[in-house]
Amino acid sequence: MPDRQKLKVVLCWHMHQPEYRDAQGEFKLPWTYLHTIKDYVDMAAHLEAHPKARAVINFAPILLEQIEAYAEQIEGWLQQGSPILDPLLAALAGPVLPQNPEQRRLLAEACLKANQPHMVDPHPVFAHLVSTVRWMTEYNRGLDYVSDQFLADLLVWYHLVWMGESVCRSDARIERLVAQATHFTIQDRRELLELVGEILGGVLARYKSLARQGRVELSMTPYGHPIMPLLLDLRSAQEAMPDVELPEGIGHYPGGRERVQWHIEHGLNVFERVFGIRPIGCWPSEGSVSASTLEVLDQAGLKWAASGETVLANSLKKTGENLTDEKNWLYRPYRLDGTGVSCFFRDDTLSDSIGFKYSNWHGDDAAANFVSNLETIANRTDHDDRVVSVILDGENAWEYYPANGYFFLSRLYELLSDHPQIELTTFGSIIADGVAAKPLSHLVAGSWVYGTFSTWIGDKDKNRGWEMLADAKKAFDRVVKSGRLQGRALDHARHQLAICEGSDWCWWFGDYNPSTSVNDFDHLYRLHLSNLYLSLHEKPPEYLGHAFSFGGGEPATGGTMRRGQA
Known part of the structure; x- marks a missing residue:
């Protein structure tokens, strides 16, 4: 089969975390560095191991800055003893563990946040430590009585189980520490910290090298990960959800277009x-896309964007097109009339199979099934230059797989690299190859989650989040207009506003999400908003001192991922 007739397949892995640092630079949650040493490093290793593989790796810039900050802090601690501003990582590094009972409790409980079947149970010593902490917590037996050695062993094991499989298979330090199992010394902890620092300090350079070799395309999300269509016009939520209840008293988000342009x-x-x-x-x-969003991206000089299958389906139905079950309509790029941005739309079935289905399969069987589904698409679609877009979270799926998805991903890249019917490629390469984008006369605003914005707006807690944000933006605009802020102070306030405009806060608000995560993000959102007011030299509103979303649900994967279709 000639190359031009091969089925073009794009694997796009999206990497992002919100801003976890407070105004003093302390990381309130550890997920940036934990996902870096586990997921970002493993994905780079898989691509390095398969020279013919191609992928799109998408980064949120606010994540890039946090990875850099961690690397700098670890280097500073190792070289000059300067502080590490993450309580969990600082405890691993510090020769003297916290003695305050509350700090010891928080430290021990932080080390429980790992997938039980794949990160805890395979390691009997760690499993015993975890069960001991849970027993003490449940029966209120006083974690302040546990020894420093217990905490040291718990900390080392927690970081060992969060190590990427590629690191575990290649680094002798990991092998030695796992074999030692207990009674880790200060030197053991320093050695582990050095490895963490090496990963954080080198992972972005590895992706940069892959991009220079043409083996990956690096793309980005606007700076603070905002839902751009809603910043541009909150009423765009009504296009896919006509009956959605919008936040009270806002109308348009103030200065939304300017803010979207700033994020880009x-x-x-x-x-x-x-x-x-x-x-x-x-x-x-x-x-998340809308006609206005694509116009702004076009003005910024970007050549492609991507969204969800249901967004395209809603848009084509609006034009009266008959959608077939074979999805011929899905497997091609589109271009909205009046813009120069090529749009690609994810195959929900294939993407969600990786996120939710294959984790319990044998890696070889899962990869074979995925490729078989692509072969079916190749055989049944009837137009040249077919493009299948597989787009999903590049970090949260793998803890639900054995060995952090190592066997599945290794086999998947191997099968796709030399397949006679399939060409692994990137969105940029498709554009460079001259694949024609089909005209699209109308775009119904929505996201990859259900084709709507229901994950971020419409629920009373989510709407309350928007109302708080709009209040803060009005205060920002008032202070800026007064001329009271200039230079660096103004830049700092503008940056703090961008943090508050991120999508992750409203993602978590609502009673269907787990209470622990909702509490974390409710607290962090109110902290960021308070810091915005303080940067404006304004008094934070009283309501920011009180939690407003409490959760209580038990969604799949703990709520970190969603399926494309309800």
């Missing part, structure tokens, strides 16, 4: 500083 331009600048290249493509935060 600042994101481009951060991305270019880190990787030395300016991306041509954008995964809009959560695949």
Whole structure:
């Protein structure tokens, strides 16, 4: 089969975390560095191990800055003893463990946050430590009585189980510590910290090298991961959800277009500083698009964007097109009339199979099934230059797989690299190859999650989050207009506003999410908003001192991922 007739397949892995640092630079949650040493490093290793593989790796710039900050802090601690501003990582590094009972309790409970079947149970010593902490917590037996050695062993094991499989298979330090199992010394902990620092300090350079070799395309999400269509016009939520209840008293988010442009331009600048290249493509935060969003991306010089299958289906139905079950309509790029941005739309079935289905399969069987589904698409679609877009979270799925998805991903890249019917490629390469984008006369605003914005707006808690944000933005605009803030102070306030505009806060608000995560993100959101007011030299509203979303649900994967279709 000639190459031009091969089924083009794009694997796009999206990497992002919100801003976890407070105004003093302390990381309130550890997920940036934990996902880096586990998931970001493993994905780089898989691509390095398969020279013929191709993929799109998408980064949120606010994540890039946090990875850099961690690497700098660890280097500073190792070289000069300067502080590490993450309580969990600082405890691993510090020769003297906290003695305050509350700090010891929080430290021990933080080390429980790992997938039980795949990260705890395979390691009997760690499993015993975890069960001991849970027993003490449940029966209120006083974690302040546990020894420093217990805490040291718990900390070391927690970081061992969060290590990427590629690291575990290649680094002798991990092998030695796992074999030692107990009674870890200060030197053991320092050695582990050095490895963590090496990973954090080198992972972005590895992706940069892969991009220079043409083996990956690096793309970005606007700086703070905002839902751009809602910033541009909250009423865009009504396009896919006509009966949605919008936040009270807002109408339009104040100055939304200016804020979207800031997120794009600042994101481009951060991305270019880190990787030395300016991306041509954008995964809009959560695949959220609207006609206005594509216009702004076009004005910024971006050449492609991507979203969800249901967004395309809703848009084509609006034009009266008959959608077939074979999904011929899905497997091609589109271009909205009046813009120059090529749009790609994810195959929900294939993408969600990786996120929710294959984790309990044998890796070889899962990869074979995935490739078989692609072969079926190749055989049944009837147009040239077919493109299948597989787009999903690149970090949260793998803890539900054995060995962090190592066997599945290794076999998947192997099968796809030399397949006679399939060409692994990137969105940028598809555009460069001249694949024609089909005209699209109308775009129904939505995201990859259900084709709507229901994950971020419409629920009373989510709407309350928007109302708080709008209040803060009005205060920002008032202070800026007064001229009281200038120079660095104004830049700092503008940056703090961008943090508050991120999508992750409203993602978690609502009673269907787990209470622990909702409490974390409710607290962090109110902290960020309070810091915004303080940066404006304004008094934070009283309501920011009180939790407003409490959760209580038990969604799949703990709520970190969603399926494309309800």
